[in-house]
Amino acid sequence: TPxxxxxxxxxxxxxxxxxxxAITGAWGIGKTQAARYYAANHPRRHxxxxxxxxxxxxxxxxxxxxxxxxxxxIGISGGKQSQRSMMQTLLGALRPGDHLILxxxxxxxxxxxxxxxxxxxxxxxITTIGNPVYSSTVWGDSNAFAALASRAHxxxxxxxTEQDVDAWLAS
Numbered sequence: 273t274p275x276x277x278x279x280x281x282x283x284x285x286x287x288x289x290x291x292x293x294a295i296t297g298a299w300g301i302g303k304t305q306a307a308r309y310y311a312a313n314h315p316r317r318h319x320x321x322x323x324x325x326x327x328x329x330x331x332x333x334x335x336x337x338x339x340x341x342x343x344x345x346i347g348i349s350g351g352k353q354s355q356r357s358m359m360q361t362l363l364g365a366l367r368p369g370d371h372l373i374l375x376x377x378x379x380x381x382x383x384x385x386x387x388x389x390x391x392x393x394x395x396x397x398i399t400t401i402g403n404p405v406y407s408s409t410v411w412g413d414s415n416a417f418a419a420l421a422s423r424a425h426x427x428x429x430x431x432x433t434e435q436d437v438d439a440w441l442a443s
Contacts, residue, residue, distance in 0.1 A: 274435045279306035282427055283399050287314065287323060287371040290397040292387065292420070294377075296407040297429030303401045307373045314371070316346065321369030328376045338383035342372065342390075359389075366394040373399045378406035388419040400424065 279295055279302060286293035287310075295303055304327075311325035326345045332338045339358045340350035348365055350358045377384060377400045384400075391398050400406070400420075407428060410417045 273302060275429055276302040276306045276309075279303060279427075279429070280310055283307060283310045283323075283371075283373065286397045286399050286425070288397075290391075290395060292391050292397070292424040293399045294406075294410070294420075294424040294426040295399065295401045295429065296404065296426065299403060301429050303429070304375055307375055307399065307401055311373055316370055318347075321367045321371075323371040323373055325373045325375065328374060328380050330379050332380045333382055335383050335386040338380060338386060342374075359386075362390070363394050366390075366396055368395065370394075371397045371399065373401070375401045377402035378404075378409065381409055384410065384417050384420055388423050391423065 282293055282295065283306065285291075295307075297303060308325055311323040314323040316322035316324050324342070324345050326342055328338070328341070332341050336355040336358060339355065339362055343350045343358065343362055343365070346362075346365055348361060350361065353361065372390070374387070379402075387398055387400065390396075402409075407426075410421050410424070411426065
């Protein structure tokens with residue numbers, strides 16, 4: 273669909289330019305599918321940088337558990353290290369050309385604070401994806417995530433377009 277293609281293009285731009293991208297929007301518009309497709313077509317390998325897709329859930333609601341999940345998805349065990357040690361392990365593992373795609377960011381709230389530090393220290397792009405709750409959490413009235421809000425290039429997709437529906441019906 274056109275929305276899928278637009279999201280895919282935005283992720284590619286974030287990856288190539290090492291920026292933080294925030295994609296927010298309604299359920300069912302193709303955010304997750306575009307992210308998974310991008311990661312599958314630009315995989316990180318043991319000897320080559322690439323994209324890593326990480327689906328988040330409510331259990332990753334601290335910076336330590338979020339870092340642990342990212343480490344797991346790049347094939348490294350965080351073990352029982354301290355948060356600082358896990359962060360150093362993550363920063364040492366990330367390479368120029370890597371790109372993190374974090375989906376369902378509305379489920380992790382407090383852990384979001386670590387994303388700007390990962391971006392700044394690793395120098396890689398990060399795509400964050402979430403529903404309208406994510407948008408209001410980061411860009412709402414609170415300044416709790418000011419560092420992330422000020423760094424992220426945010427694109428909101430409020431609903432499927434008529435062209436999306438036509439493309440879906442034609443397939």
